[in-house]
Amino acid sequence: MHTARRLTIALLVTAASVPAAARQTVPQRDVPATATQQTRMAAAPRTRLAGRITAAATGTPIRRALIAVTVDGRVVSRAFSQGDGGYEIDVPEGVPYAVVVTKSGYVAVTLPRPRTARSASTTLDLSLAAAAVLAGRVMDPLGNAVVSVRVRLEQLEAGPDGADIVTSTDDTGVFRVPGLTPGKYRVTTAGRPEYLTGSDQTLRLDPEARLRFSPPSSEPVTVELAAGELRDVTIAHRDPAVILPYANVGGLVSGQVSDESGEPVAGLSVQLWRIEVLNGIPVADRSGGARLTDDRGQYRLFHVRAGRYALVVTDDSNGSSSWLPVYYPGTTSPSQAMVLDIGRSQELLGIDMAFTHSQGARVFGIATNAAGEPLKNTVSLVAPDVDAAIVPAARLTSVDANGAFAFEAVPPGAYVLRATSSVSNVSLPPALLAASPTASINTISVPRDAEFAVQAVQVGDGDIGPIAFTTARPATLRGRIVFEGMEPLRTSFELTAFTTDPTYDISGRVGDGSVSRATINVTNWTFELPRVVGPIRLRLNAIPPRAWLKSADVGGINLAESPMTFLSVRDSRDDVVIVIAGTAGTVTGTVPDGAGVQVITFSTSRERWNLGSTYVQWGYADTAGRFTVASLPPGEYWVVAIDSVQNELLRRESERADFLESLTTSARRVTLGEGRTVSVSPRVVAMR
Numbered sequence: 001m002h003t004a005r006r007l008t009i010a011l012l013v014t015a016a017s018v019p020a021a022a023r024q025t026v027p028q029r030d031v032p033a034t035a036t037q038q039t040r041m042a043a044a045p046r047t048r049l050a051g052r053i054t055a056a057a058t059g060t061p062i063r064r065a066l067i068a069v070t071v072d073g074r075v076v077s078r079a080f081s082q083g084d085g086g087y088e089i090d091v092p093e094g095v096p097y098a099v100v101v102t103k104s105g106y107v108a109v110t111l112p113r114p115r116t117a118r119s120a121s122t123t124l125d126l127s128l129a130a131a132a133v134l135a136g137r138v139m140d141p142l143g144n145a146v147v148s149v150r151v152r153l154e155q156l157e158a159g160p161d162g163a164d165i166v167t168s169t170d171d172t173g174v175f176r177v178p179g180l181t182p183g184k185y186r187v188t189t190a191g192r193p194e195y196l197t198g199s200d201q202t203l204r205l206d207p208e209a210r211l212r213f214s215p216p217s218s219e220p221v222t223v224e225l226a227a228g229e230l231r232d233v234t235i236a237h238r239d240p241a242v243i244l245p246y247a248n249v250g251g252l253v254s255g256q257v258s259d260e261s262g263e264p265v266a267g268l269s270v271q272l273w274r275i276e277v278l279n280g281i282p283v284a285d286r287s288g289g290a291r292l293t294d295d296r297g298q299y300r301l302f303h304v305r306a307g308r309y310a311l312v313v314t315d316d317s318n319g320s321s322s323w324l325p326v327y328y329p330g331t332t333s334p335s336q337a338m339v340l341d342i343g344r345s346q347e348l349l350g351i352d353m354a355f356t357h358s359q360g361a362r363v364f365g366i367a368t369n370a371a372g373e374p375l376k377n378t379v380s381l382v383a384p385d386v387d388a389a390i391v392p393a394a395r396l397t398s399v400d401a402n403g404a405f406a407f408e409a410v411p412p413g414a415y416v417l418r419a420t421s422s423v424s425n426v427s428l429p430p431a432l433l434a435a436s437p438t439a440s441i442n443t444i445s446v447p448r449d450a451e452f453a454v455q456a457v458q459v460g461d462g463d464i465g466p467i468a469f470t471t472a473r474p475a476t477l478r479g480r481i482v483f484e485g486m487e488p489l490r491t492s493f494e495l496t497a498f499t500t501d502p503t504y505d506i507s508g509r510v511g512d513g514s515v516s517r518a519t520i521n522v523t524n525w526t527f528e529l530p531r532v533v534g535p536i537r538l539r540l541n542a543i544p545p546r547a548w549l550k551s552a553d554v555g556g557i558n559l560a561e562s563p564m565t566f567l568s569v570r571d572s573r574d575d576v577v578i579v580i581a582g583t584a585g586t587v588t589g590t591v592p593d594g595a596g597v598q599v600i601t602f603s604t605s606r607e608r609w610n611l612g613s614t615y616v617q618w619g620y621a622d623t624a625g626r627f628t629v630a631s632l633p634p635g636e637y638w639v640v641a642i643d644s645v646q647n648e649l650l651r652r653e654s655e656r657a658d659f660l661e662s663l664t665t666s667a668r669r670v671t672l673g674e675g676r677t678v679s680v681s682p683r684v685v686a687m688r
Contacts, residue, residue, distance in 0.1 A: 045093045049122045052085040053101065056127040057227060061085025064261055065103040065128070066357065071095055074408060075322035075359060091122070099124070102317055104266040104295055105228075107131045107181050132225035133295055135176040136233035138169050138189055138218070144241040145173025149189050151235065152216070153177060156184040170291075171252070171302035173241075178266050178295030182227045188216035189237050250303035251342040255351035257297045257313055264297025265355055267317050272301055272309040275339060275390060277656070284310050284334070284390050309340045310390045313355050323357055324411050327390070330354040332411050334383065334390040361459050364406035365467030367399050369421040369451055374403030375471065379419045381407050381457075384503045394418070405469075410459050416503045421451035421471045450474065452533050454504055475566035477529040477536075477554070479576025481520070484550060486582025488525060494541040495520065495578065497532050500563045500611050504534025527578070535563035539612045540580065545630035546675060548614055550581040561608065585672035587619075587629045589680045591641045594625035599682060601629045602660055604636040604669065609657045616660070634674045638667035641682040 053065045065081040069091050076097070079089040091097055102108040106128040134153065138146040148168055155163040158181075169175045217238050223231055253272065259265045271290035275282050293299045311328035327337035330353045340348060367375040380394040399405045451471035457464055477497070483489070495518040518529040529538075538552040538559045552559040554576050566572075587601050602608075603615035619629035621641065629639075640663050666685050670678045 046090045047093050047122055048088060049091045049099075049124055050086070050088045051124040051126060053081040053087065053103075054085050054125070054127050055106075056129045059127075062103055062106070062128060064259065064263055065101055065106075068100045068102075069097050070100055070322075071097045074362075078357060078359065100317075101126060101128065102267070103128060104178075104264055104297070105131060106179075108179055108267070108317065129181070130228035131178060131295075132180040132182055132227060133176065133178045133230045134180060134185065134187070134223065134225060134233065135174070135230065136187075136235060137173045138175065138235045138237050139173060140237050140239065140241040142240065145169070145171075146189070146237045146241045147171050147173060149173075149217075149237060151175045151177075152188050152190060153180075154186045154188075155181070156186055156222070158183055170300050171250075176294045180225055182225055182229075184222065184224045187221045187223065187233060187235060189218040189235055190216050251306060251345065252300070252302050252347040252349075253304060253309075253311065253340065253342065253351055254298070254300045254347075254349055255353065257293050257299065257353055257355050260354065260356050262354075264293070264295070266293055266295045266297065267315075268293045268297075268299075268355055269314045269316055270299040270301065271312050271314070272304060272340075272342075273312055273390075273392075274305075275308040275310060282308075282339075282390055284312075284392050286312075286393060304342050306342060306344045306346075309342060310334070310337050311340055311351060311353070313353065315355070315357065322359055322409050324360045324409050326353065326355050326358075328353050330356070332356070332358050332360075333413070334392055337390045339390065358411075360409040360411045361461070362406055362408055362463040362465070363410050363415070363417070363457060363459065363467070364404070364463070364465035365417075365469050366403045367405055367419055367453075367469040367471075368403050369471050370473065374401065375399045375419055375421055377420055379405045379417060379469065381410065382416045382418055382503060383413060384416050384501070406465075410464075412459050412461065415457045415459060417453075417455045417457055417467065417469055418503070419453050419469065419471060450531055452531075454534070472567075473569040474530075475532040475569055475571040475573070477518075477532050477566075477572070477576050478574040479527060479554075479578065481525040481527060481578040481580060483525075484579055484581045484583075486547065486580070489544065489547065489580070491544060493543045493547075494518075495527060495529065495538065496541060497529055497536045497538055498612055499534040500537055501535045527576075529576075532566045532572075534567075535565045537561070537563050537610075537612060538578070539614065543580070543631055545586060546582050546584050547580055548584040548631050548633050550579040550633070551577075553577045553579070560614070561610075581633075583634060583674035584631045585634055585675060586677040587632065587637065587639055587670060587672065587680060588677060589627060589639075589682060591621045591625045591627065591682060591684060594621040594627075594641055594643075594684065595623045597621045597625070597627075597641045597643050597684060599627045599629060599639065599641045600663070601632060601637050601639050602663075604638055606657065606661070609660050632672055634672055634676075637670050637672055638664055639670055639680050639682045640667035641684045643684055643686045 053062045054060060055062055061084050062081055063083050063085070066078065067081065067087050067089055068075045068078045069089060070076065071092060076092065077090045079087045081087045099111045100109070109128070138149055138151065140146050146169060151167050151169065153163065153165040163181060165177060167175050167177050218235050221233055221235060223233060225231055257265055257268050257270065269290045269292055271286070272288050273284035273286050274288060275284055291299050291301055312325050314325045315323040324332045326332055327334060328340065328351065329338050331337060342348065363381060367379050369375060376399070378396045378398055380396050382394045383392055395407055397405050397407055452474050453469055453471040455467070455469060457467070497516045516529060516531045518527040520527045536559065538549070540549045549560045554564055554573055557564050591597050591599065599619045599621060601617050608615040614631070614633060615635070617629045617632055619627040621627045663685065666683050668680055668682055670680050672678055
């Protein structure tokens with residue numbers, strides 16, 4: 001997704017210490033600073049910058065204008081103008097910085113570093129020009145609204161620094177562009193250009209992007225906008241409107257975003273983060289498109305797929321991620337966020353929230369491998385609060401040539417840094433699998449030289465760093481497999497390890513499970529399980545109906561039911577004993593009118609409701625409503641059928657104990673003896 005940027009248009013400056021004409025600049029992407037740069041920044045002396053913000057046309061004070069000082073794209077201080085337009089803010093000495101001023105209804109500006117006097121303070125009075133607003137609608141030749149089409153505004157007679165802006169229409173064909181400098185504009189529509197794919201935001205085009213823009217698909221409309229003017233236009237798109245096949249089932253979320261004082265804020269990015277339950281953890285996926293609030297603070301998110309979402313507002317107007325995201329209904333803490341459930345064709349209107357400009361901390365350091373060399377992979381930052389309503393997906397950042405890394409805008413709380421070193425994968429081809437008894441039963445890719453590191457970080461109000469972050473080789477488990485009450489298996493199956501704590505998920509995503517597969521010697525039934533990290537449990541996959549993992553003993557601990565923590569190669573073990581028993585039972589039955597319904601069978605013992613438990617199994621009802629759930633250990637079980645349109649989400653929900661607890665009142669109880677088959681007609685619970 002492209003970062004939204006407000007226009008940076010020249011303004012009137014009335015301070016002797018600042019150039020009379022401020023050159024317009026385009027903000028750069030926020031880039032991590034090295035540990036050396038960060039130390040220099042923290043030690044830099046500060047100067048007090050003060051002044052007044054007034055309206056250029058009337059000279060009246062402007063209240064609640066946001067003044068931000070940025071260094072290398074990162075906000076280092078901020079302030080709001082008071083009722084008399086006055087403000088005070090700290091600026092660094094000896095470091096290039098920019099002053100960014102934004103206020104709804106006025107042209108946003110970015111000033112390069114002013115010329116400062118050698119005194120304890122600097123005066124900077126600013127007069128902001130009232131902005132114009134261009135709104136309109138795009139229609140096809142038959143009068144239908146054209147949805148998600150690009151609308152381009154080219155400022156004429158303004159030279160090379162003139163505004164060149166792209167926005168897009170909503171589901172009603174409407175577009176609105178606030179914050180415009182007065183002047184003459186040419187307005188056209190065009191298909192989605194390659195470099196804007198997936199973005200629904202208003203963007204300023206750089207010179208290279210202007211050349212790549214696709215040819216217009218409408219006759220140009222020329223408008224001349226005065227300061228503070230609102231102009232409506234209608235654009236005739238040449239091609240027929242595309243009626244999306246999912247338009248009649250897509251959801252809608254709309255509302256208004258205001259600041260701390262209740263005033264609407266323009267140019268904020270509003271996005272729905274889809275929540276997926278991974279290994280029992282509600283992880284927020286940021287991949288969805290975003291829309292910007294207009295000059296009224298209003299937003300409209302449309303064609304939303306049914307599901308659970310977090311509504312998130314961010315301010316990326318400086319080309320920086322220094323401001324913390326705010327979650328609905330108005331908190332910077334994901335654990336306090338309210339989840340939105342959006343159904344098919346459901347409209348959620350009036351979803352209003354307040355946006356508070358809050359700066360998070362910077363977490364930075366040096367990442368090296370066990371040999372002291374800089375890591376070549378990314379470093380991730382994870383919030384391990386698995387009981388929160390929303391767990392943001394792991395944040396990733398690159399490591400530079402010196403091993404330096406940095407995370408911007410980190411809110412207060414507990415976090416974990418995580419990284420892997422470079423990995424060399426050894427893939428076992430099918431021919432080798434057939435010829436060698438020491439080869440894995442399945443074709444897998446086994447990382448042979450991966451190193452891993454995890455480190456807890458507690459973030460408060462200040463920056464954290466520099467952190468020395470070093471990887472080490474993970475543990476390896478070796479042992480033997482024993483078959484109890486059955487002949488050794490000759491069919492394909494898997495022995496895998498997974499972490500019960502997402503902190504140790506070395507895949508780089510919260511909740512992925514960090515699965516590692518064993519290499520099994522099918523001659524003497526010994527095995528080797530590489531890359532074992534964190535609190536680990538073992539499980540079997542793809543086994544025959546009568547087989548189940550009875551135990552996985554490591555020094556008296558059964559890794560089939562209880563986790564054991566492995567931190568590095570020093571924790572490797574070669575005394576693991578896997579017992580596969582042939583006494584598993586089966587639950588069968590029929591669900592009336594239950595074609596496609598899922599059936600869940602889970603132990604009546606709550607202690608066995610954990611990730612990857614063999615005591616929690618699923619089955620599908622066929623076209624006649626018949627189902628079979630096999631490979632169940634002997635014991636007492638609850639059985640219930642669930643009718644849901646979100647089957648994958650439903651399976652992931654079953655990894656949460658509170659979800660299973662909610663099903664017990666509707667479930668039927670059965671007793672499963674060794675090797676027995678029990679038939680049951682489960683009740684159906686509807687979930688949408």
